[in-house]
Amino acid sequence: MQTTPRTDDATNRRLWRLVGPVVVGGSASALWALWSISTRPAQVTGLAVLTLVVIGNFFTVIEVRIRSARDGIHPITAVITLAAVFLPAAEMILGAACGLFLSLLIRRVSDPVKMAFNVGKETLSATAAAFAAYSVGVQPILLNSAFSISEVIPGLLLAFVAYTVVDEVVAQGLFAIVTHKPFRQLLFANFDVRLLTRFGQAGVALATVVAYRVSEWLLLVLPPLAVAIHLAFANKTRTRQGNEAWQRLAEATDEFNSVDQTDVLYAAVRRATDIFSTDQAEVEIRPPSGEARLVRSDGRDILFDGHPHDAPPAEGYLIPVALESYRGDGDLGELRLRFRGAGPVRFNDREQYTLRTFTAALCTAIRNAATFAETQRLADSHARAAAQDPLTRLANRRRLQQYGDEILAGNAGVVGVLLIDLNHFKEVNDTLGHAEGDRVLVGVSERLAAAARPGDLVARFGGDEFAVLMSGLSAPAIAELRAHAMLDALAPPIELDDMRISVEATCGVTTGTGGSVGELLRRADIALYQAKQEGQRVVVYAQSRDTADVNSLALGGDLARAVAEHQFTVHFQPIVDLASGKVIAAEALTRWQHPDRGPLSPDRFLGAIERSGQLAAFADAVLDQALIAVTDWADAGYSIPVAVNVSPRSLLDPSFPDAVARRLAAHGVPSSSLVIELTESVTLSKLEVVDEVLAALRDQGIRLALDDFGTGFSSLATLARVPVDELKIDRSFVAAMNASAPGAVVRSTIDLGRSLDLLVVAEGVEREDQRRQLWELGCPAGQGHLFARAMPADRLLAALDRGAGHLAAPLHDTGAVIRMSRSRRTRRTTQGGTAEPPGRERST
Numbered sequence: 001m002q003t004t005p006r007t008d009d010a011t012n013r014r015l016w017r018l019v020g021p022v023v024v025g026g027s028a029s030a031l032w033a034l035w036s037i038s039t040r041p042a043q044v045t046g047l048a049v050l051t052l053v054v055i056g057n058f059f060t061v062i063e064v065r066i067r068s069a070r071d072g073i074h075p076i077t078a079v080i081t082l083a084a085v086f087l088p089a090a091e092m093i094l095g096a097a098c099g100l101f102l103s104l105l106i107r108r109v110s111d112p113v114k115m116a117f118n119v120g121k122e123t124l125s126a127t128a129a130a131f132a133a134y135s136v137g138v139q140p141i142l143l144n145s146a147f148s149i150s151e152v153i154p155g156l157l158l159a160f161v162a163y164t165v166v167d168e169v170v171a172q173g174l175f176a177i178v179t180h181k182p183f184r185q186l187l188f189a190n191f192d193v194r195l196l197t198r199f200g201q202a203g204v205a206l207a208t209v210v211a212y213r214v215s216e217w218l219l220l221v222l223p224p225l226a227v228a229i230h231l232a233f234a235n236k237t238r239t240r241q242g243n244e245a246w247q248r249l250a251e252a253t254d255e256f257n258s259v260d261q262t263d264v265l266y267a268a269v270r271r272a273t274d275i276f277s278t279d280q281a282e283v284e285i286r287p288p289s290g291e292a293r294l295v296r297s298d299g300r301d302i303l304f305d306g307h308p309h310d311a312p313p314a315e316g317y318l319i320p321v322a323l324e325s326y327r328g329d330g331d332l333g334e335l336r337l338r339f340r341g342a343g344p345v346r347f348n349d350r351e352q353y354t355l356r357t358f359t360a361a362l363c364t365a366i367r368n369a370a371t372f373a374e375t376q377r378l379a380d381s382h383a384r385a386a387a388q389d390p391l392t393r394l395a396n397r398r399r400l401q402q403y404g405d406e407i408l409a410g411n412a413g414v415v416g417v418l419l420i421d422l423n424h425f426k427e428v429n430d431t432l433g434h435a436e437g438d439r440v441l442v443g444v445s446e447r448l449a450a451a452a453r454p455g456d457l458v459a460r461f462g463g464d465e466f467a468v469l470m471s472g473l474s475a476p477a478i479a480e481l482r483a484h485a486m487l488d489a490l491a492p493p494i495e496l497d498d499m500r501i502s503v504e505a506t507c508g509v510t511t512g513t514g515g516s517v518g519e520l521l522r523r524a525d526i527a528l529y530q531a532k533q534e535g536q537r538v539v540v541y542a543q544s545r546d547t548a549d550v551n552s553l554a555l556g557g558d559l560a561r562a563v564a565e566h567q568f569t570v571h572f573q574p575i576v577d578l579a580s581g582k583v584i585a586a587e588a589l590t591r592w593q594h595p596d597r598g599p600l601s602p603d604r605f606l607g608a609i610e611r612s613g614q615l616a617a618f619a620d621a622v623l624d625q626a627l628i629a630v631t632d633w634a635d636a637g638y639s640i641p642v643a644v645n646v647s648p649r650s651l652l653d654p655s656f657p658d659a660v661a662r663r664l665a666a667h668g669v670p671s672s673s674l675v676i677e678l679t680e681s682v683t684l685s686k687l688e689v690v691d692e693v694l695a696a697l698r699d700q701g702i703r704l705a706l707d708d709f710g711t712g713f714s715s716l717a718t719l720a721r722v723p724v725d726e727l728k729i730d731r732s733f734v735a736a737m738n739a740s741a742p743g744a745v746v747r748s749t750i751d752l753g754r755s756l757d758l759l760v761v762a763e764g765v766e767r768e769d770q771r772r773q774l775w776e777l778g779c780p781a782g783q784g785h786l787f788a789r790a791m792p793a794d795r796l797l798a799a800l801d802r803g804a805g806h807l808a809a810p811l812h813d814t815g816a817v818i819r820m821s822r823s824r825r826t827r828r829t830t831q832g833g834t835a836e837p838p839g840r841e842r843s844t
Helices: 007-036 041-057 076-086 089-106 112-135 149-179 182-188 191-214 216-255 261-275 348-386 395-408 425-432 432-449 477-489 517-534 549-562 603-611 616-635 648-652 656-667 687-699 716-721 729-737 740-755 769-779 794-801
Strands: 062-066 069-075 280-287 291-296 302-306 317-324 333-338 414-420 457-462 463-475 493-496 499-501 507-513 538-539 568-579 583-592 598-600 642-645 673-678 702-710 726-729 757-764 817-819 841-843
Touching: 007 089, 007 112, 007 149, 007 568, 007 769, 041 089, 041 740, 062 794, 076 089, 076 112, 076 149, 076 191, 076 549, 089 729, 089 817, 112 149, 149 182, 149 191, 149 395, 149 493, 182 729, 191 333, 216 261, 216 348, 261 280, 261 302, 261 333, 261 348, 261 583, 261 687, 317 348, 333 348, 348 716, 348 740, 395 414, 395 457, 395 463, 414 477, 414 517, 414 538, 425 817, 432 457, 432 463, 432 493, 432 757, 463 477, 463 517, 477 507, 477 538, 507 517, 538 687, 549 603, 549 616, 568 616, 616 642, 616 656, 616 794, 648 687, 656 673, 726 729, 726 740, 740 769
Parallel strands: 507 538, 583 642, 642 673, 673 702, 702 726, 726 757
Antiparallel strands: 062 069, 280 291, 280 333, 291 302, 317 333, 414 463, 414 507, 457 463, 493 499, 568 583, 583 598, 817 841
């Protein structure tokens, strides 16, 4: 053992409680030996030989580093055990002390405390061995040439035990104080190897005595034996250290799997102190954007977490390691290992390799955490954009629907919905202009928000229409009273510069204790329409006047016959590569050809199907028609996948994936030709319910698409959980993408799809300028009336034949040189698309 590292004050006090007695005890033993030493030539010669052997012994040391201290493993046990039976006690103690003292001087150990402790420890251990041998009456062999081996063995073994106990207790006691680990744990660490080695050395000592008794020349054979035992122990020790190091490294990398930056940094600094045996470890990260951060730990506690400039100073020898990303995207920061011992600390080859592996894993974990944080930031941004009206900062329709469904699912009692429409607002816009009209809308929103109560949600639905969702009403009649209070809040004139604008409004009211917000809004809209027709201020919904509700009940009774008579037909809207105009897929859209009511769109009948027992049969009928179309197109030479919307309730059915597999097998269609489109809903937001179904679909090779992306409150939360292959930008964002917020959503969605290697499809492409703008932003595909409306499968096939698989002219002629916008980035061609890299000229 070489060093006693300096640590904190409390640790120093504990160290001195050990170092002090060891130094004092060793000094007393050395003084006694010096006082009692004989000057006879044989004993002086023995003292000199022992001193030289001890010096040589410490140059065969195998060093094991513990923090800045190094534990020296050497064959000294055999030397001291032999000396205890060969030499008198005084010469043996003094030889051990002088030998270690001179070896430390030769190795230039200058710290007097370190030197005093190590010499004191060795002197005490030698003293214990000498007096143990003396206690059983062993006469020194050097003074008793006619010795008997049977007389020497008890003293030799007792000397071995005494030396081993004192040496182990003092050494492991020191390391327990320095490393703050239990003494028992350190004492029994590698105990089997250490004990086996010491017994080997005791065997060497016994063999030396026997050889000396037989012939002095046999002593020449013993040094190679001692060296062999020593080397075998060294190899076993290194192997075990390597295995333990790799095990600790594997545990650290497991903790790096977290996507939370704090968890990664805390695991890094705590694990680094253990793996590399340091007093402290710290990680400083310097992200390209945002604040730098430093985390420091002593292996037990987090000592600091904050900006590097605010970190308290720390002393000690420092090993800094740059955290350089293998991807070449810049310096991520630095890992620092700090040792409080005096002088430099050098790592061996194994430690250096472990350090490189550790830092590489840490770089990956930091980068993954940063990517996840950015994804979360985009999710928050998209959620705000999708849930907030950009003019008034109120909630929008999607946010109100999502919040309302949560309230209804939570059994919040009576829920009320107010639908408020401003009267004659068009006159304000026409007379004062849209800018002043917007100011009026902002004023109205502020008054409605001020009149709302805690738990209410005020939303703007666009134009001059507002909605208020109220929960926990004590009685349905309260909703009507609240509606009058809301309209009263709008009565005072709104000040616009030098003008006073009076605002009048009409309100439709409905209440319920279950169902969906969509149904409540439909009822409130009916009440609002009745209020406007009758010229009333507030009208409460009455079911008796709701013809739509009666019709819905009638449709429910027709569903079984509709499925049996194949009244549901599927039309297909093509999905087109924006650059080339080539059809790359088609979306299946279902219509009900009702014999009495004519064609009905899904929003008229899907709710009734979901509430009935016909959902599975309906899904099979739609899948059959879609897969038949895929087969017909393939026979004509067009490999076009088909996208089918599924009801969220189908995702709650564990047998749904098997049903899809049976339909694919029945029509001989590969699973890669089917895309399942997932719509946002309350069911889909609870992803733990549908994970198993979605995983089974993916395992079959079926692609998943997230429809109407960006409109739901949980779009990116859904994307983070569901392994989709495609994103579909809702038509509302495409239609308004020249505005600030919708445009930001479109661009962010395209960038997100590119970064996650997902196909992005823009819905509702109606004009050529929208097509070109989306393509320049990097969107590879789109669908909409610009290319084609939904049509039967045979008409789509005919259109494909007419255009040789294309439904629109390319955006540029063959051979033209196109200068791309610098804002567009590379998009990998997907399903036959021809999106090109940004910022370069290309001949086509």
